[in-house]
Amino acid sequence: MSTLNWGILGAGNISSQFVHDLLLNNSRNGKIMHIVRSVGSSSQEKGQKFVDSTGITIENNGGVTPSVQSYKEFFTNKSIDVVYIGTPHPFHRKQAIEALENGKHVLCEKPVTVTGESARELIALAKKKNLFFMEAVWTRFFPSIDLIKKYVFQEKVLGDTKRLWVDFGYDAGLDTLPATSRVRDPKLAGGALLDIGVYNITYARILLDTGVGKNASEFDVKSFQTIDENDGVDYVSSMLFKYKSGKHAILSCTNYSSDDGPFLRLEGTKGKLEIWASNPACPKKFKITFKDGTEPIEYEDTTGYNGFIYEANAVAEDIAQGRIENSTMPWDETLLVMDIMDKVRKDSGLQYPMGIE
Ligand SMILES: NC(=O)c1ccc[n+]([C@@H]2O[C@H](COP(=O)([O-])OP(=O)(O)OC[C@H]3O[C@@H](n4cnc5c(N)ncnc54)[C@H](OP(=O)(O)O)[C@@H]3O)[C@@H](O)[C@H]2O)c1
Known part of the structure; x- marks a missing residue:
C-alpha cells in the first residue's frame, strides 16, 4: 500500500470535508493510505478543534497524531509531502508559492487564484521546482x-x-x-x-x-x-x-x-x-x-464519501509516479x-x- 502525507492548510469548512474522505478511505483500507501529518491554522485552539471535530485518530490516520502548527511552522514541516490549500481564494497564491518554495507538492482549492495571471505564475513555479501542482476541481x-x-x-x-x-x-x-x-x-x-x-x-x-x-x-x-x-x-x-x-x-x-x-x-x-x-x-x-x-x-x-477521495487518490497516483501535472485537470484547463x-x-x-x- 502506498502512503501520502498531507498538510491541511486552513482549519475551515472545506478542509474538514476533504479530511472526512481521507479518514473514511483509511478506515476502509483503501489502496492508498492518506495521512494527515499537520493542520496549519491561525490558532492552535482552532486547529486542535479541527482535529477533534473531524475525528482524526491514530487508528484512522496511519498511526499518526497530526501536529497543529502555525502557518510558519507548517510550511517547513518536513513530514508533509503535499499541501492541501483550503483557505479563501485571495490567499491561495501566496500560500501555494510558500509551499512550493519549501519543496512541497500542492493541491489548491478552486478557484486556484483570483486571476489567470497569478495561476500562470504558480504553474511556472511548480514546473521550475519540479513539484506536483493541481487546482482541486474535484x-x-x-x-x-x-x-x-x-x-x-x-x-x-x-x-x-x-x-x-x-x-x-x-x-x-x-x-x-x-x-x-x-x-x-x-x-x-x-x-x-x-x-x-x-x-x-x-x-x-x-x-x-x-x-x-x-x-x-x-x-x-x-x-x-x-x-x-x-x-x-x-x-x-x-x-x-x-x-x-x-x-x-x-x-x-x-x-x-x-x-x-x-x-x-x-x-x-x-x-x-x-x-x-x-x-x-x-x-x-x-x-x-x-x-x-x-x-x-x-x-x-x-x-458515503463526500467525493474528495477521488481527486485525492488521483493526486497520490501522480505523485507516486513522479508526475507533476494531472491529465484529468491539467494546467492549461485551469488557465x-x-x-x-x-x-x-x-x-x-x-x-x-x-x-x-
Ligand atoms: N471544492 C468545493 O466544493 C469547495 C466548497 C467550498 C469552498 N471551496 C473553496 O475552498 C476555499 C475555502 O473555503 P471555505 O468555505 O472552507 O472557507 P472558510 O471556512 O471561510 O475558511 C477556511 C479557512 O481559511 C482561513 N481563513 C478564512 N478567512 C480568512 C481570513 N480572512 N484571513 C486569513 N485566513 C482566513 C481560516 O483558517 P485558519 O483560521 O485555521 O487559519 C479558515 O478556517 C475557497 O477558495 C473556496 O472556493 C471549495
Whole structure:
C-alpha cells in the first residue's frame, strides 16, 4: 500500500470535508493510505478543534497524531509531502508559492487564484521546482463523470448533443452572513462567479468537449453579472458559450436561491441527461431518459464519501509516479477557466481591491 502525507492548510469548512474522505478511505483500507501529518491554522485552539471535530485518530490516520502548527511552522514541516490549500481564494497564491518554495507538492482549492495571471505564475513555479501542482476541481474525478462521458461521447446514447443547461443556485443566506464573510467581502474575492460559477464552466467543459487543456475546442463566451450595490460583488452571474460545432451552454449561478430539481440538463437528439445533487459541485446522481421510451439509465453514488477521495487518490497516483501535472485537470484547463472568469469580470466591470493578489 502506498502512503501520502498531507498538510491541511486552513482549519475551515472545506478542509474538514476533504479530511472526512481521507479518514473514511483509511478506515476502509483503501489502496492508498492518506495521512494527515499537520493542520496549519491561525490558532492552535482552532486547529486542535479541527482535529477533534473531524475525528482524526491514530487508528484512522496511519498511526499518526497530526501536529497543529502555525502557518510558519507548517510550511517547513518536513513530514508533509503535499499541501492541501483550503483557505479563501485571495490567499491561495501566496500560500501555494510558500509551499512550493519549501519543496512541497500542492493541491489548491478552486478557484486556484483570483486571476489567470497569478495561476500562470504558480504553474511556472511548480514546473521550475519540479513539484506536483493541481487546482482541486474535484468534480472532474467523480466516477459518475467517467460513466457520463462513456455514455455521451463513446456510446453516444443521447445522439447529437445540442444544448447544456447548468444552474448552480446556492442560497448562501446573504442576509445572515457578516460583511466579512468570504462570500460577501470583495477583499476576499466574494461573489458567485469565482465560488460556484467555476463549476458551471467546468460542466460545460466536461460535457460539450472531449478535449481538455491544450486540446480544448474553441468557443465563444458572452456573459452578464449583476453587481450588488452594497457589497460590490456578483450574486448573479450568467454565461453563454457557443462551440464551433454549434452546441450551446447556458450557465447561471446565484447566491440567492437553491433548488432541489436537477441542476444540469444536457439535451441530445435521442434523449436527455439530468444530474441532481444537494451541492452541484458533486455529481452524485444522474438519470438519462430517452425519447423513444427505452428504459432510463440511472446512477447514484452511495459510497458515503463526500467525493474528495477521488481527486485525492488521483493526486497520490501522480505523485507516486513522479508526475507533476494531472491529465484529468491539467494546467492549461485551469488557465482556460481562469481566463474566462477574468473576461467575465472585465466585461461587467467587477474589480476586486487586491487586483493581482
Ligand atoms: N471544492 C468545493 O466544493 C469547495 C466548497 C467550498 C469552498 N471551496 C473553496 O475552498 C476555499 C475555502 O473555503 P471555505 O468555505 O472552507 O472557507 P472558510 O471556512 O471561510 O475558511 C477556511 C479557512 O481559511 C482561513 N481563513 C478564512 N478567512 C480568512 C481570513 N480572512 N484571513 C486569513 N485566513 C482566513 C481560516 O483558517 P485558519 O483560521 O485555521 O487559519 C479558515 O478556517 C475557497 O477558495 C473556496 O472556493 C471549495
